[in-house]
Amino acid sequence: MSFAYESKTPLVEMINISKSFPGVQALSDITFDLYKGEIHCLVGENGAGKSTLMKVLSGAHNPDGGQITINGDSYPALTPRLSQELGISIIYQENDLIPSMSVAENMFVGLEKTTRFGLLDRASTEKSAQEEVGKLGIVLDVRRKVENLSVSEQQYVKILKALVLKPQILLMDEPTSMFNVKDVGTVLALTQRIAKQGISIIYISHFLKEVVQIADRITVIRDGLVVNTYKNESRDMDLDVITMDMVGRSVDMFYQKEQHEVGEIVLCVRDLQLTKDSPKISFEVRSGEILGLAGMVGSGRTEIVRALTGADRYYAGIIEYKGKSLMLHSPEDSIQAGFAHITEDRQQLGLMLGQSILENMTIVGLGRKIKNFFLNIKRHQPLVEPLIETLDIKTPSLFQEVQNLSGGNQQKVVLGKWLFAESDFYVFDEPTRGIDVNSKAEFYRLMSMLTKEGKSIIMVSSDMPELISMSDRVLVVRKGEIAGEIPHDEINEERIIKSALGM
Amino acid sequence: MEQVKRKNFFGKISFKDQRVLMIAVILLITVVVTIISPKFVDIRNIVAIFQQISVLGILTMAMALLLISGGIDLSIGNIMILSGVVTSKVIMGEGSVTLAITLGLLTGLVCGFLNGVIIAKSRCLPLIITLGTSQIFFGTSLMITGGQFMNFSRKFDFIGRTRIFGVFPVMLIFLIVMVAVAFILLNYTRFGRRIVAIGGNERNAYLSGINIDRYKIILYSISGVICAIASIVFVSRLDSITATAGSGYELRALTAAIIGGITFDGGRGTIGGAFIGVLLLGIINNAMNILSVWPYAQTAISGAIIVIAVILSNLDNIRKDRR
Ligand SMILES: Nc1ncnc2c1ncn2[C@@H]1O[C@H](COP(=O)(O)OP(=O)(O)OP(=O)(O)O)[C@@H](O)[C@H]1O
Ligand SMILES: [Mg+2]
Numbered sequence: 001m002s003f004a005y006e007s008k009t010p011l012v013e014m015i016n017i018s019k020s021f022p023g024v025q026a027l028s029d030i031t032f033d034l035y036k037g038e039i040h041c042l043v044g045e046n047g048a049g050k051s052t053l054m055k056v057l058s059g060a061h062n063p064d065g066g067q068i069t070i071n072g073d074s075y076p077a078l079t080p081r082l083s084q085e086l087g088i089s090i091i092y093q094e095n096d097l098i099p100s101m102s103v104a105e106n107m108f109v110g111l112e113k114t115t116r117f118g119l120l121d122r123a124s125t126e127k128s129a130q131e132e133v134g135k136l137g138i139v140l141d142v143r144r145k146v147e148n149l150s151v152s153e154q155q156y157v158k159i160l161k162a163l164v165l166k167p168q169i170l171l172m173d174e175p176t177s178m179f180n181v182k183d184v185g186t187v188l189a190l191t192q193r194i195a196k197q198g199i200s201i202i203y204i205s206h207f208l209k210e211v212v213q214i215a216d217r218i219t220v221i222r223d224g225l226v227v228n229t230y231k232n233e234s235r236d237m238d239l240d241v242i243t244m245d246m247v248g249r250s251v252d253m254f255y256q257k258e259q260h261e262v263g264e265i266v267l268c269v270r271d272l273q274l275t276k277d278s279p280k281i282s283f284e285v286r287s288g289e290i291l292g293l294a295g296m297v298g299s300g301r302t303e304i305v306r307a308l309t310g311a312d313r314y315y316a317g318i319i320e321y322k323g324k325s326l327m328l329h330s331p332e333d334s335i336q337a338g339f340a341h342i343t344e345d346r347q348q349l350g351l352m353l354g355q356s357i358l359e360n361m362t363i364v365g366l367g368r369k370i371k372n373f374f375l376n377i378k379r380h381q382p383l384v385e386p387l388i389e390t391l392d393i394k395t396p397s398l399f400q401e402v403q404n405l406s407g408g409n410q411q412k413v414v415l416g417k418w419l420f421a422e423s424d425f426y427v428f429d430e431p432t433r434g435i436d437v438n439s440k441a442e443f444y445r446l447m448s449m450l451t452k453e454g455k456s457i458i459m460v461s462s463d464m465p466e467l468i469s470m471s472d473r474v475l476v477v478r479k480g481e482i483a484g485e486i487p488h489d490e491i492n493e494e495r496i497i498k499s500a501l502g503m
Numbered sequence: 504m505e506q507v508k509r510k511n512f513f514g515k516i517s518f519k520d521q522r523v524l525m526i527a528v529i530l531l532i533t534v535v536v537t538i539i540s541p542k543f544v545d546i547r548n549i550v551a552i553f554q555q556i557s558v559l560g561i562l563t564m565a566m567a568l569l570l571i572s573g574g575i576d577l578s579i580g581n582i583m584i585l586s587g588v589v590t591s592k593v594i595m596g597e598g599s600v601t602l603a604i605t606l607g608l609l610t611g612l613v614c615g616f617l618n619g620v621i622i623a624k625s626r627c628l629p630l631i632i633t634l635g636t637s638q639i640f641f642g643t644s645l646m647i648t649g650g651q652f653m654n655f656s657r658k659f660d661f662i663g664r665t666r667i668f669g670v671f672p673v674m675l676i677f678l679i680v681m682v683a684v685a686f687i688l689l690n691y692t693r694f695g696r697r698i699v700a701i702g703g704n705e706r707n708a709y710l711s712g713i714n715i716d717r718y719k720i721i722l723y724s725i726s727g728v729i730c731a732i733a734s735i736v737f738v739s740r741l742d743s744i745t746a747t748a749g750s751g752y753e754l755r756a757l758t759a760a761i762i763g764g765i766t767f768d769g770g771r772g773t774i775g776g777a778f779i780g781v782l783l784l785g786i787i788n789n790a791m792n793i794l795s796v797w798p799y800a801q802t803a804i805s806g807a808i809i810v811i812a813v814i815l816s817n818l819d820n821i822r823k824d825r826r
Contacts, residue, residue: 098703100770110711112693
């Protein structure tokens with residue numbers, strides 16, 4: 001679809017919007033517009049201000065200045081309610097569902113269906129919810145509680161929740177960062193389908209290939225300013241131009257890992273059974289090796305690594321590390337043994353959101369590196385600063401509360417916390433989720449450095465290019481079992497997908 | 504995929520469920536006490552148990568709704584007393600029973616509304632705010648009564664003494680109706696679902712377009728009215744009231760709710776569970792009286808039983824080492 005932009009008036013116009021937080025100018029004089037039926041993608045580094053701009057439009061943030069025009073009416077600021085009434089619906093980057101409620105209930109919070117007598121109509125709520133699920137083309141029982149869903153299923157619930165509002169304008173903040181290829185496809189198809197129905201979409205993503213595939217226009221923002229807006233009518237925007245705008249220099253998006261010899265076997269897992277009825281799993285990891293774990297959503301990769309790191313108890317099996325048999329009863333045991341564990345869900349499991357960057361980064365390292373009884377946390381500042389620099393964590397100070405950081409920067413704090421602890425064996429579960437291209441490359445460089453020092457890494461990842469370029473070997477997990485092993489020179493997308501789907 | 508059953512009065516039934524365990528504990532106590540003293544299961548004693556828990560049961564409904572919404576109200580005992588004191592003042596001033604009850608209910612409403620407005624608008628912790636307002640209500644009761652016993656000269660007898668079919672006291676209808684109202688409110692109204700949403704994730708509820716402040720104010724007001732209703736039952740049983748009579752009720756209501764599976768974090772728990780909690784407390788007390796346990800030991804024993812009951816119900820989490 002191509003747009004005769006000049007001849008139409010935009011549906012949404014945001015003019016000179018500015019927004020600051022203590023110590024941060026998140027948006028400075030941003031001007032942005034959106035036409036009917038258009039997919040307008042928003043890209044930029046972590047902390048550039050993308051989410052903030054969307055939150056201004058959804059009414060979650062009041063801007064300091066500027067004007068928002070929607071359908072010809074102007075407002076200085078919106079509230080969540082008003083924004084909904086204007087037909088705006090948003091999929092937030094953060095996981096913000098109500099864990100104790102069912103999928104159906106979550107979808108209809110604020111829009112509860114009632115019967116003629118004013119009583120709640122559960123049956124029709126569940127029916128409509130299940131219909132929406134069907135329209136998306138996924139399998140999900142809407143009566144399940146959200147707290148029992150996997151991260152990616154929860155992501156689907158967020159999308160469904162936004163869709164039940166029957167929006168005219170849909171804001172999608174990194175809707176695919178939790179997904180693997182198949183689910184990404186579902187979401188991209190959905191996005192294009194609803195845009196064809198005349199719904200306008202603002203789409204934020206760090207997967208630039210995705211962006212180029214679906215965008216009518218692409219706007220790059222940096223440090224709260226619009227750098228450029230490009231039309232992408234023939235879906236062939238040059239990625240180099242975009243990354244140039246984003247970071248100010250070109251970035252090699254397809255990081256090439258330096259190859260080096262891997263050493264002895266350090267970790268040996270034999271007949272690991274997570275529960276009484278689950279299959280037995282055996283594999284080993286060598287020193288200096290990056291072992292990729294591939295698989296579909298819910299294939300059981302996370303559960304395997306959680307057992308390795310003592311986060312969950314396992315039923316039976318032997319875990320031998322450097323010749324010693326380990327009894328892992330708790331994360332403490334695992335950390336003592338030299339393991340690091342980057343969890344899949346940063347907000348619930350990976351961070352203390354209300355505490356500072358400094359406290360979060362040093363919490364694990366404290367036990368291992370710093371053994372004094374009395375602490376002066378300020379003294380640790382110089383120890384942490386180099387990592388902040390390398391990972392490019394954008395913050396006014398080390399004492400900023402983590403919940404005030406942008407999504408990608410929160411993820412970087414999780415990475416930093418385990419890098420700071422200087423462990424011997426790293427277990428990464430979706431480590432680069434939500435991280436911008438530039439910092440990804442930086443993180444890959446760090447991973448290479450670790451393996452060169454002889455440390456080993458197990459990496460669960462749904463990011464195909466990452467899995468392919470970083471892994472020395474890939475294990476494909478299907479239904480909790482190891483369905484296949486792919487040696488280094490045979491790793492490619494097709495092999496992985498076929499094996500993951502069991503074809 | 505996990506098994507999903509339809510919601511009924513007690514929610515999903517499973518043996519890992521706190522409520523199922525509590526019922527088991529109740530049955531166990533019943534069996535043991537009945538063996539020692541068969542009059543425990545006498546219909547008159549069973550009615551007596553329900554009579555003894557009627558005030559606490561009604562108050563626990565208020566506490567349960569608030570806890571599920573992520574709030575708490577430590578002033579419920581003193582709201583009840585203040586409402587009762589106002590009612591008695593009207594009666595002693597020769598006002599009609601209707602007027603007395605109306606003003607009593609109004610008092611509860613005003614107290615609850617006050618709690619709600621302060622909590623919603625100041626964004627302070629409800630725990631602290633209601634500790635403070637509790638003192639205000641208590642103090643007001645003291646001022647009105649001058650520290651004296653207030654007598655009702657049997658004006659409320661019809662609630663306290665009348666029995667349907669000769670056994671079934673009218674005051675139990677109050678309890679049953681309040682439990683039913685709380686259950687329907689929570690599970691079958693838009694208001695109830697939004698309260699759960701606020702308790703489960705206040706930010707999400709706000710971003711879903713729910714006016715959090717309004718819902719909080721309404722809920723605390725409802726809770727105030729429930730306390731006033733409890734006061735009607737309270738005075739009809741005792742035929743008198745003093746300012747100090749309400750102390751301890753808020754903590755017992757809190758205990759009952761928590762035993763019944765409602766958590767401090769909000770967003771979870773059922774009315775049925777809270778009711779089981781009340782029942783357990785009532786049965787423990789009654790059993791000790793029936794068995795003529797030394798009165799000074801009763802408090803310690805009931806405390807110990809509560810602790811054991813709660814630990815039992817948490818066994819599943821302990822076993823899985825889930826945190
Ligand atoms: N509530 C807040 N309090 C303080 N600072 C904030 C708050 N929300 C955002 N910021 C800051 O505003 C800036 C822009 O953040 P924003 O979340 O918009 O970034 P983003 O472009 O979405 O990044 P990402 O790609 O990492 O999601 C960041 O520097 C962030 O730290
Ligand atoms: Mg963001």
